[in-house]
Amino acid sequence: MKSPAVNRIPRRGLMFVVSSPSGAGKTTLCNRLLQADPDLSLSVSATTRKPRPGETDGVDYHFIDEDKFLSMRKDGAFLESAKVFDNYYGTPKAQVEEALSSGKDVLFDIDWQGAQQLGEIARDDLVKVFILPPSRDELERRLHKRAQDSAEVVAARMAKADSEISHWAEYDYVVLNYELDESEALLQSILVAERLKRTRQIGLGAKVKAIIEGED
Numbered sequence: 001m002k003s004p005a006v007n008r009i010p011r012r013g014l015m016f017v018v019s020s021p022s023g024a025g026k027t028t029l030c031n032r033l034l035q036a037d038p039d040l041s042l043s044v045s046a047t048t049r050k051p052r053p054g055e056t057d058g059v060d061y062h063f064i065d066e067d068k069f070l071s072m073r074k075d076g077a078f079l080e081s082a083k084v085f086d087n088y089y090g091t092p093k094a095q096v097e098e099a100l101s102s103g104k105d106v107l108f109d110i111d112w113q114g115a116q117q118l119g120e121i122a123r124d125d126l127v128k129v130f131i132l133p134p135s136r137d138e139l140e141r142r143l144h145k146r147a148q149d150s151a152e153v154v155a156a157r158m159a160k161a162d163s164e165i166s167h168w169a170e171y172d173y174v175v176l177n178y179e180l181d182e183s184e185a186l187l188q189s190i191l192v193a194e195r196l197k198r199t200r201q202i203g204l205g206a207k208v209k210a211i212i213e214g215e216d
């Protein structure tokens with residue numbers, strides 16, 4: 001699992017999980033991170049949810065029906081899966097393995113259930129960030145402003161917000177999403193610091209040896 005060098009040294013790839021109550025802004029922030037960082041690759045989830053206007057199959061999600069989802073799950077095709085707001089969501093295994101082995105860090109926009117499941121299989125490579133909205137009112141405003149869900153769907157998502165927020169303490173980092181530029185910068189700082197962790201810099205021993213022996 002080698003990823004592009006930070007410190008000009010080979011390092012282990014990481015799995016960067018971003019969760020939040022619905023509408024706090026994680027998908028917007030994930031898209032910004034992906035645009036700014038060529039070493040980051042999105043894990044495109046499969047879902048039984050219907051596409052929203054502007055969403056593209058294979059880019060935002062793999063939109064599949066329930067039969068297909070359940071048969072993929074039975075075949076072990078998902079790294080994790082969960083039912084969220086009455087729809088199934090899952091992380092296809094193959095794509096994540098391919099991205100990590102091609103040297104990318106992988107970004108997951110998934111809920112707390114998925115984050116817990118990934119923690120059971122990849123704890124050392126996992127970095128988990130929880131995004132909070134500045135307030136409950138602002139969360140509701142953002143869900144309405146997105147203007148892609150019915151009033152019933154927005155109400156259902158608001159009704160679940162407290163229980164989703166209750167998982168904040170299971171995460172390594174918590175970012176309050178007031179302003180997008182500020183939150184993006186905070187997420188990038190987390191990524192840089194995590195990439196610099198000594199245990200991820202697998203080329204460090206060789207580099208230190210070369211420095212000591214005067215070979216560099």
Ligand SMILES: Nc1ncnc2c1ncn2[C@@H]1O[C@H](COP(=O)(O)OP(=O)(O)OP(=O)(O)O)[C@@H](O)[C@H]1O
Nearest residue numbers: 022023024025026027028142145146177178179180
């Ligand atoms: N810091 C911010 N300030 C103002 N608006 C924001 C901010 N962050 C996100 N938004 C807006 O809030 C809405 C919801 O954002 P987004 O779709 O990214 O949320 P989400 O957390 O991914 O939700 P879901 O879990 O339902 O997918 C969007 O219209 C987005 O443009």
Ligand SMILES: Nc1nc2c(ncn2[C@@H]2O[C@H](COP(=O)(O)O)[C@@H](O)[C@H]2O)c(=O)[nH]1
Nearest residue numbers: 045081082084089090091109110111113114
């Ligand atoms: N456990 C998983 N959760 C996922 C996955 N893909 C998305 N999600 C989460 O579902 C909700 C709703 O998403 P939306 O796109 O319908 O608004 C949100 O919290 C996502 O993070 C997944 O593969 N596994």
